[in-house]
Amino acid sequence: MNLAYFLSILVFSPLLGILVLSFLPRTQESLIKTVGFLATLPALVLALIAYFQYRAGADLEQLNEKASWIQFGDAGQLGNLFSIDYELGLDGFSLIMIVLTAVLSTLAAIASIHIKKEWKGYFMLFLLLEVGMLGVFAAENLILFFIFFEITLIPTFFLIGKWGYYEKENAAYSFLIYNGLGSAVLLIVIMVLFARTGTANIDALMAAMNADNPQLVAPISENMKMGMLIALLIAFGVKLPIFPLHSWMVRVHVQAPPSIVMLHAGVLLKIGAFGLIRFGMGIFPEQFQSLAVWLAVLGVVNLLYGAFLAFVQTDFKMVLAYSSISHMGIVLIGLGALNEAGIQGAIFQVVSHGLIAAxxxxxVGVLYERFQTSNIQNLGGLAKGMPITAGFLLAGAMASLGLPGMSGFVSEFMAFLGLFKEMPILAAVGTIGIIMTAVYLLRAVLGITYGKAHRDFAGITDMKKFEFVPVLVLVGLIVLIGVYPSVLSEPLTSTLETIMLGIGG
Amino acid sequence: MDLETLLSYEWGIMTPEFIILGVATALSLMDLFMPKSQSRKILGWVGFAGIIAALVSLLGHIGHSPESILFDTFRLDSFAKAFKLLLLIGSAMVLLIAIGYEPNEGLEEFRGEFFYLFMAALLGAMIMSSSGDLITLFVGLELLSISSYILAGMRKRNLHSNESAMKYVINGSIATAITLFGMSYVYGLTGTTNLKEMSGFLTSIYNEQHIYLLGLAFFMIVVGLSFKLATAPFHMWAPDVYQGAPTPVTAFLSVVSKTAGFIIIIRILFSIFANAPSGDVQGLPMILALQDYIAFLAGATMIIGNLIALRQRNIKRLFAYSSIAQAGYLLVVIASMSLFMFDTLWFYLGAYLFMNLGAFAIIQHVTHKSGSEDIGQFAGLYRRAPFLAIAMAIFLLSLAGIPGTAGFIGKLNIFMGALVPNEGHYVLVSIMIATTVVSYFYYFGVMVQMFFRPAADTGKVKIPAALTAVIGISLAATILFGIAPNIAFDFLQGNFNQFTDFFQ
Known part of the structure; x- marks a missing residue:
């Protein structure tokens, strides 16, 4: 696969859809939806090609792209002090994230059929969001990463604020402010690194920060490094989210349209984990080690806090929102363990939870479309009226609580394996969370499927044809990872090796 | 001075100024002899043509070595050329906005004045950017200020406009007096008004009393000039004046006049105080010793501008506070005094010029149609005029510093400049980033109106051609410099030689 511009085409292919959409009249509902869906396909196809080629032994480095972009800081004879290149590239981890993004985008585009108004604007923003998400994972330098990171922010704000539910504008603002602050902190770290080292390239930064006598524009003290790592933790902690920075995320999960929540829970939250692993661990390995215990503690807190709050919710969307917080705790636990099993578990959890949450x-979208509610009690007795939907709901819950044979099990198992090796007592406390997960999920899902029926299901159709596509694809992937984890673990091998080398494990 | 020396001067370097002066005179004469019934719009186009001619003649000077005439009172160095470029482009666009301005009340008869006062103000700003002497600096400053005072009060039968002109005159005179007082100390110490001679003389002062006086002069000059920049502590006039003045004048004040303010503050501070000793043991020059003072003003300005903007419902007041905040960001550039201060300042002022003028063109159109300046007027703009709404959204995103726009690249440069020095200005950068997030609130508030709220009236919107041009140019520039900023950086580096001749 020796293709120049392969990654650029992959990342920016949704723009083609935006272009086509801008020429369509805004009343052509089905045409707009079809174009919106089709526009997600090129990225999906290219991502899958890259994945299978990589599995077949091709080298990802061929895909790297580099073009000079901005030079400033003119220092006369010294030349330009600062230059930012346009650099895209992939490693195993980011390849997997790109595949995840592309798959979920296509499925979310199908789920967008439920959108009721202003389809044109919706799909234009949707596709812009996809560009941002793909770009975040493909960016090879911090400035570019930040630019794509911010590009995801704007469409998401509008998608929540315009197409969401009752309190959509509050949710959109709370999203904007929390994430705005998060990215502000991130920007400070990026700018300090860039100003002091003179490079924003991630690999170059890793080398520069960990060399014995690095060539820097200005010195960086040990305290500064620690400060920057903590700042990174806050920035990505907002995104992940880490307790107590989570309140915006609950609101977004409840108020945003389900198709957007699929992307939000499936990909956008994962940028936090991606950033922590790639930049936190990669650039500041020594400092990361000294913070590892705290990460594990935060992880257990997240796990338990999310689980207990999910237990008392009456709205299924709230249950799922807190369940996301709880599951992100497992990512932190895996990272805190700082050994191979733990980190692998964390990455697995990132992918697995992305699929399950989607x-x-x-x-939820399917149910809301039919009943205009996501209240557990109101939905009771679903198994009678919509047996197929109820069955898939149960399957999703089983995957989420970590039933062996499904992806959730593999990731939780590995993350805890890692933590038990390093901090057995903390891990033991954490297992309470695993039990709680089973409890709250079963309570909610059984309440919906077998609970007392409060309504008449006559005239309600079970899943329609198009609705089967996303469900079957997602369940298929979840089971595939569950029974054959090497679809994930093999591409990750080289990334994990690099990380382990950095932290000296 | 006899005729021979007078003729021996290289008057060619003043061509842009002569063109503007000539056009301003011609406009006033045309206004005088034109029949009352005839529309004065034609004057606007003549003025526009004059600015374009001046721009062309200025471009012809780029690349030549610096020259000065009239005993070094007028100098055309890289700094002057680069910033005059901004002044001329900004004024040309303001003039287009003014041509597209359809006054509701009592401006018809004075429309001619409107145009040639703009030219006079521009002339003042251009003189400031080229002057090497306190006298010419001050004359330029006054020419700009007095023209602006009249412009602000142009809507004679409008109470707000009268109030704004009054406040502007009073505040402006106080500020000018303070500046002048500060300058008089420097003159008293050095016995000359020439900036270069002053700087040479001041390197050798050692008397502590003198240094103390010089410090006092520094404070007074900065405080007085903060009026033109609309930064703390002299920012209070901005909201009232911005609200009351006709929209093209507001646009002029927020862009051209502000640019002129930064020009004069750089001319004075970095000519006079760059070499003066500060009296401390390490022999730090005064400007570095007093860096924290400017940093403090920058921080205060950013906080005040962004926080008070949150509570504004009037779009022009909102933009007044927004422009205060933007001036705060620009002060960060001066406070950090990095190697590439001039480049950063130039780029951000340029980006600001386009995004702010584009926004003002839209504001003028929307508010004029309804006669109200409440941000509710933007409700449902996306339904009525999608292009206008998307253009406005991009200007707002750029003002908020979102990637993909020129505003982001400008902010990026400012951060770099502030963080590069060994003791980076972390606090200042943090304040800047935090207040930027605060600014999301009010910039996005306008967008919420445009995209989320239903429209009050659903009539289609027809935009005058001149405004379309301004919006189109601004939009293109905002996106172009956001995606390919190197066009601007290459131009700067290729033509202005790092502004080294500023200090020669």
Whole structure:
């Protein structure tokens, strides 16, 4: 696969859809939806090609792209002090994230059929969001990463604020402010690194920060490094989210349209984990080690806090929102363990939860479309009226609580394996969370499927044809990872090796 | 001075100024002899043509070595050329906005004055950017200020406009007096008004009393000039004047006049105080010793501008506070005094010029149609005029510093400049980033109106051609410099030689 511009085409292919959409009249509902869906396909196809080629032994480095972009800081004879290149590239981890993004985008585009108004604007923003998400994972330098990171922010704000539910504008503002602050902190770190080292390239930064006598524009003290890592933790902690920075995310999960929550829970939250692993661990390995215990503690807190709050919710969307917080705790636990099993578990959890959350929120969308509610009690007795939907709901819950044979099990198992090796007592406390997960999920899902029926299901159709596509794809992937984890673990091998080398494990 | 020396001067370097002066005179004469019934719009186009001619003649000077005439009172160095470029482009666009301005009340008869006062103000700003002497600096400053005072009060039968002109005159005179007082100390110490001679003389002062006086002069000059920049502590006039003045004048004040303010503050501070000793043991020059003072003003300005903007419902007041905040960001550039201060300042002022003028063109159109300046007027703009709404959204995103726009690249440069020095200005950068997030609130508030709220009236919107041009140019520039900023950086580096001749 020796293709120049392969990655650029992959990342920017949704723009083609935006271009086509801008020429369509805004009343052509089905045409707009079809174009919106089709526009997500090129990225999906290219991402899959890259994945299978990589599995077949091709080298990802061929895909790297580099073009000079901005030079400033003119220092006369010294030349330009600062230059930012346009650099895209992939490693195993980011390749997997790109595949995840592309798959979920296509499925969310299908789920967008439920959108009721202003389809044209919706799909233009949707596709712009996809560009941002793909770009975040493909960016090879921090400035570019930040630019794509911010590009995801704007469409998401509008998608929540315009197409969401009752309190959509509050949710959109709370999203904007929390994430705005998060990215502000991130920007400070990026600018300090860039100003002091003179490079924003991630690999170059890793080398520069960990060399014995690095060539820097200005010195960086040990305290500064620690400060920057903590700042990174806050910036990505907002995104992940880490307790107590989570309140915006609950609101977004409840108020945003389900198709957007699929992307939000499936990909956008994962940028936090991606950033922590790639930049936190990669650039500041020594400092990361000294913070590892705290990460593990935060992880257990997240896990338990999310689980207990999910237990008392009456709205299924709230259950899922707190469940996301709880599951992100497992990512932190895996990272805190700082050994191979733990980190691998964390990455697995990132992918696995992305798929499971997308599945469950898609089903929420299906239910809301029919009943205009996501209240557990009101939905009771679903198994009688919509047996197929109820069955998939149960499957999603089983995956989420970590039933062996599904992806959730593999990731939780590995993350805890890692933590038990390093901090057994903390891990033991954490297992309470695993039990709680089973409890709250079963309570909610059984309440919906077998609970007392409060309504008449006559005239309600079970899943329609198009609704089967996302569900079957997602369940298929979840089971595939569950029974054959090497679809994920093999591409990750080289990334993990690099990380382990950095932290000296 | 006899005729021979007078003729021996290289008058060619003043061509742009002569063109503007000539056009301003011609406009006033045309206004005088034109029949009352005839529309004065034609004057606007003549003025526009004059600015374009001046721009062309200025471009012809780019690349030549610096020259000065009239005993070094007028100098055309890289700094002057680069910033005159901004002044001329900004004024040309303001003039287009003014041509597209359809006054509701009592401006018809004075429309001619409107145009040639703009030219006079521009002339003042251009003189400031080229002057090497306190006298010419001050004359330029006054020419700009007095023309602006009249412009602000142009809507004679409008109470707000009268109030704004009054406040502007009073505040402006106080500020000018303070500046002048500060300058008089420097003159008293050095016995000359020439900036270069002053700077040479001041390197050798050692008397502590003198240094103390010089410090006092520094404070007074900065405080007085903060009026033109609309930064703390002299920012209070901005909201009232911005609200009351006709929209093209507001646009002029927020862009051209502000640019002129930064020009004069750089001319004075970095000519006079760059070499003066500060009296401390390490032999730090005064400007570095007093860096924190400017940093403090920058921080205060950013906080005040962004926080008070949150509570504004009037779009022009909102933009007044927004422009205060933007001036705060620009002060960060001066406070950090990095190697590439001039480049950063130039780029951000340029980006600001386009995004702010584009926004003002839209504001003028929207508010004029309804006669109200409440941000509710933007409700449902996306339904009525999608292009206008998307253009406005991009200007707002650029003002908020979102990637993909020129505003982001400008902010990026400012951060770099502030963080590069060994003791980076972390606090200042943090304040800037935090207040930027605060600014999301009010910039996005306008967008919420445009995209989320239903429209009050659903009539289609027809935009005058002159405004379309301004919006189109601004939009293109905002996106172009956001995606390919190197066009601007290459131009700067290729033509202005790092502004080294500023200090020669």
């Amino acid at each position: 599945l469950l929120f898609f089903l």
